[in-house]
Amino acid sequence: MTPTPQPDLILYNAEQLVTVDPARMTPDNPLGVIPKGALVIKDGCITALGGTCDFDLPDTTNTIDCTGQILLPGLIDSHTHPVFAGDRSDEFEKRLQGTSYLAIAQAGGGIKKTVAATRKASELELYISAKRRLETMLSFGVTTVETKSGYGLDSNSEEKSLRVLQKLKRELPQTVCVTYMGAHDIPIEYKDHPDSYVDLLCHDQLPKIAEQKLADFCDVFCETGYFSVAQSRRILETARTLGMKLKIHAEEFTDLGGAQLAGELGAVSADHLLHISDDSIQAMKQGGTVATLLPGTAFYLKLPHYAPARKLLDAGIPVALATDFNPGSCMSENIQLIMTLACLNMNMTPAEVIQGVTLNGAKALDLHHDRGSLEVGKRADLACFNASSYNELLYHFGVNHLTSVYIQGRPISF
Amino acid sequence: MTPTPQPDLILYNAEQLVTVDPARMTPDNPLGVIPKGALVIKDGCITALGGTCDFDLPDTTNTIDCTGQILLPGLIDSHTHPVFAGDRSDEFEKRLQGTSYLAIAQAGGGIKKTVAATRKASELELYISAKRRLETMLSFGVTTVETKSGYGLDSNSEEKSLRVLQKLKRELPQTVCVTYMGAHDIPIEYKDHPDSYVDLLCHDQLPKIAEQKLADFCDVFCETGYFSVAQSRRILETARTLGMKLKIHAEEFTDLGGAQLAGELGAVSADHLLHISDDSIQAMKQGGTVATLLPGTAFYLKLPHYAPARKLLDAGIPVALATDFNPGSCMSENIQLIMTLACLNMNMTPAEVIQGVTLNGAKALDLHHDRGSLEVGKRADLACFNASSYNELLYHFGVNHLTSVYIQGRPISF
Numbered sequence: 071m072t073p074t075p076q077p078d079l080i081l082y083n084a085e086q087l088v089t090v091d092p093a094r095m096t097p098d099n100p101l102g103v104i105p106k107g108a109l110v111i112k113d114g115c116i117t118a119l120g121g122t123c124d125f126d127l128p129d130t131t132n133t134i135d136c137t138g139q140i141l142l143p144g145l146i147d148s149h150t151h152p153v154f155a156g157d158r159s160d161e162f163e164k165r166l167q168g169t170s171y172l173a174i175a176q177a178g179g180g181i182k183k184t185v186a187a188t189r190k191a192s193e194l195e196l197y198i199s200a201k202r203r204l205e206t207m208l209s210f211g212v213t214t215v216e217t218k219s220g221y222g223l224d225s226n227s228e229e230k231s232l233r234v235l236q237k238l239k240r241e242l243p244q245t246v247c248v249t250y251m252g253a254h255d256i257p258i259e260y261k262d263h264p265d266s267y268v269d270l271l272c273h274d275q276l277p278k279i280a281e282q283k284l285a286d287f288c289d290v291f292c293e294t295g296y297f298s299v300a301q302s303r304r305i306l307e308t309a310r311t312l313g314m315k316l317k318i319h320a321e322e323f324t325d326l327g328g329a330q331l332a333g334e335l336g337a338v339s340a341d342h343l344l345h346i347s348d349d350s351i352q353a354m355k356q357g358g359t360v361a362t363l364l365p366g367t368a369f370y371l372k373l374p375h376y377a378p379a380r381k382l383l384d385a386g387i388p389v390a391l392a393t394d395f396n397p398g399s400c401m402s403e404n405i406q407l408i409m410t411l412a413c414l415n416m417n418m419t420p421a422e423v424i425q426g427v428t429l430n431g432a433k434a435l436d437l438h439h440d441r442g443s444l445e446v447g448k449r450a451d452l453a454c455f456n457a458s459s460y461n462e463l464l465y466h467f468g469v470n471h472l473t474s475v476y477i478q479g480r481p482i483s484f
Numbered sequence: 485m486t487p488t489p490q491p492d493l494i495l496y497n498a499e500q501l502v503t504v505d506p507a508r509m510t511p512d513n514p515l516g517v518i519p520k521g522a523l524v525i526k527d528g529c530i531t532a533l534g535g536t537c538d539f540d541l542p543d544t545t546n547t548i549d550c551t552g553q554i555l556l557p558g559l560i561d562s563h564t565h566p567v568f569a570g571d572r573s574d575e576f577e578k579r580l581q582g583t584s585y586l587a588i589a590q591a592g593g594g595i596k597k598t599v600a601a602t603r604k605a606s607e608l609e610l611y612i613s614a615k616r617r618l619e620t621m622l623s624f625g626v627t628t629v630e631t632k633s634g635y636g637l638d639s640n641s642e643e644k645s646l647r648v649l650q651k652l653k654r655e656l657p658q659t660v661c662v663t664y665m666g667a668h669d670i671p672i673e674y675k676d677h678p679d680s681y682v683d684l685l686c687h688d689q690l691p692k693i694a695e696q697k698l699a700d701f702c703d704v705f706c707e708t709g710y711f712s713v714a715q716s717r718r719i720l721e722t723a724r725t726l727g728m729k730l731k732i733h734a735e736e737f738t739d740l741g742g743a744q745l746a747g748e749l750g751a752v753s754a755d756h757l758l759h760i761s762d763d764s765i766q767a768m769k770q771g772g773t774v775a776t777l778l779p780g781t782a783f784y785l786k787l788p789h790y791a792p793a794r795k796l797l798d799a800g801i802p803v804a805l806a807t808d809f810n811p812g813s814c815m816s817e818n819i820q821l822i823m824t825l826a827c828l829n830m831n832m833t834p835a836e837v838i839q840g841v842t843l844n845g846a847k848a849l850d851l852h853h854d855r856g857s858l859e860v861g862k863r864a865d866l867a868c869f870n871a872s873s874y875n876e877l878l879y880h881f882g883v884n885h886l887t888s889v890y891i892q893g894r895p896i897s898f
Binding site for chain 2: 157158159166206370401402403407413414415417419420458459461462466467468469470
């Protein structure tokens with residue numbers, strides 16, 4: 071194999087080039103690993119890849135020796151909530167004393183507390199804190215991140231949050247996907263007439279947001295005490311009509327039917343799924359909906375069980391993994407730790423886990439046409455880790471293995 | 485309060501000066517926190533501390549503004565195994581498929597695999613990898629660390645490991661305590677006559693190590709399939725006679741009686757204790773033995789339960805927390821993550837957890853006379869974290885909050 075003439079950059083001698091390319095996957099090599107791999111970049115894209123010994127290294131090109139490192143597609147965190155103000159670290163002690171997440175919410179804590187602080191915060195204040203959080207995610211190797219609004223819950227505050235995310239999308243090196251989630255909670259002023267809030271979202275917020283092109287996706291918290299299936303359907307159908315792609319928080323605490331709805335509407339992903347039924351799994355399969363699992367939340371909330379990852383995988387549904395970074399149920403930007411949690415607590419194999427934060431993460435954002443695996447023609451978004459195998463990345467936990475990250479072929483400095 | 489004349493350094497405006505000073509502790513302020521605190525350092529020691537508004541800031545002194553940060557005593561990791569060669573990341577997948585730690589050990593994996601690689605490794609190779617691991621620990625705020633040999637299991641390899649640790653003790657900025665743990669496993673060549681190995685330890689290895697002053701502590705893995713209580717007693721009594729302080733791995737997988745022995749011998753600490761009996765708790769209390777708990781191991785090995793931290797705390801036993809960093813059951817240098825695990829999975833309060841990695845960590849190393857809390861006269865070993873409260877340090881998990889670290893008043897660069 072010979073690289074295209076005058077590439078911009080060649081990375082070589084990677085202990086494992088973890089392609090996650092379905093065409094290279096075999097039962098014995100489930101991630102299509104090329105040992106001692108090399109990868110050629112031109113104009114921000116991958117133009118060739120293979121074993122290092124198959125390449126000529128031209129004198130005139132930048133070459134990077136990756137000995138002692140493994141190369142993965144840039145990681146994809148497909149579910150985060152980084153725009154919020156306020157501090158909920160006091161709830162941590164309360165939960166340790168046995169108070170549940172729902173009980174804290176009913177006592178004025180939870181999302182409502184964050185909403186009050188977020189409404190008060192200036193756009194600059196929200197921008198500064200969200201930027202720091204996305205930079206931290208990047209430092210763990212995340213080159214594409216989905217980010218949700220949903221701590222404003224009134225037109226001004228939701229638009230303020232989305233403007234912050236749009237500004238970060240323009241300014242940060244990583245890809246920032248923006249999701250409108252006005253249906254994250256029923257705001258206190260609509261407590262006694264939640265359907266009027268759904269009316270507001272469908273007739274006022276969603277059309278305005280669509281007109282200003284403030285969001286790529288629309289998401290709804292479909293859960294007992296939050297939005298019913300019927301309300302979720304209204305919101306998501308309206309969003310679809312307005313050209314947004316759909317996501318849904320489903321079956322996190324109860325089996326309400328949100329995953330079934332996701333399949334029916336052809337949502338891009340249904341997320342959480344701890345209480346998903348067998349029928350809903352079939353509905354998701356028919357709808358081509360990705361299952362996005364968030365083991366950090368079950369870990370942090372000490373839930374009695376995790377999402378049934380094995381069942382979903384066995385049903386042939388693509389499983390993505392994400393942090394669910396948020397101030398109430400998973401205050402962690404560390405996708406690498408989430409990967410170890412998925413192995414330990416959801417019995418996923420290291421290969422399934424890595425696919426969950428690369429190719430399947432890309433599928434959960436409908437971006438798998440240009441990223442999520444190392445293939446000729448895809449974006450040169452790369453994460454390099456100090457490890458001799460991808461097993462080591464998960465086995466040696468709690469530390470940041472990242473050595474460098476490339477976005478469209480450009481090395482990113484921290 | 486006025487600082488001593490011409491201090492070397494004043495740190496001020498810390499959101500919380502977390503003293504962990506028993507004289508300042510109250511039920512409402514269990515860590516003796518001074519809000520907006522300041523601390524004065526002279527000749528490597530703390531010479532004054534209090535509220536920032538009570539201090540004059542002299543022009544001629546180095547002053548550090550700690551706004552947005554909290555100040556803790558340098559963290560103490562009182563149980564680690566950093567000297568080893570080889571790679572056991574392949575065992576991670578085996579364990580995920582349901583193979584137990586003991587079953588992997590019986591199949592030639594586990595400690596024995598690491599022993600074979602460590603025996604083969606050169607002293608330089610062991611030094612390089614152990615140094616990197618201790619530097620990683622320091623990067624999380626650990627200014628005092630206990631380190632064990634125990635992957636050599638023959639005289640040459642144990643001495644080689646201890647020499648590596650003694651070299652690191654001299655060279656690294658943090659305090660490195662060295663523990664001899666020839667009784668970490670029965671080496672394969674003594675499999676059928678383990679008492680002969682105990683003879684070797686007592687008559688050959690221990691006297692030589694004591695003569696060369698290679699170790700401060702002696703530790704034994706007292707466990708079914710490893711060392712019996714009678715064997716552990718022989719080894720520890722010999723070590724005591726030779727002037728070493730005592731530690732013991734006790735009741736990790738079974739209730740064998742090691743904690744009882746620890747109390748009886750007045751061991752400095754008994755570690756693990758997942759299966760400790762009520763009688764053994766009383767024995768530890770009488771012996772003044774610290775309980776060192778290692779929740780990362782239960783987390784990583786997916787054990788059915790954790791050590792009974794609340795029972796030990798309620799009995800009035802000082803509880804220390806440590807990583808148990810090792811290649812088989814807890815490959816993580818991140819003490820901050822271990823702290824969150826202790827909250828979530830052992831129902832310890834944030835205050836108890838912080839005491840576990842400061843004052844009680846110092847007690848587990850018999851170093852509480854000069855460190856483990858911020859008090860006038862103690863060493864100025866400090867860890868500064870990007871947080872507004874100590875709750876936040878635990879609540880916002882999986883990321884490294886450290887901003888800077890001081891050892892005997894000197895800022896350490898990474």
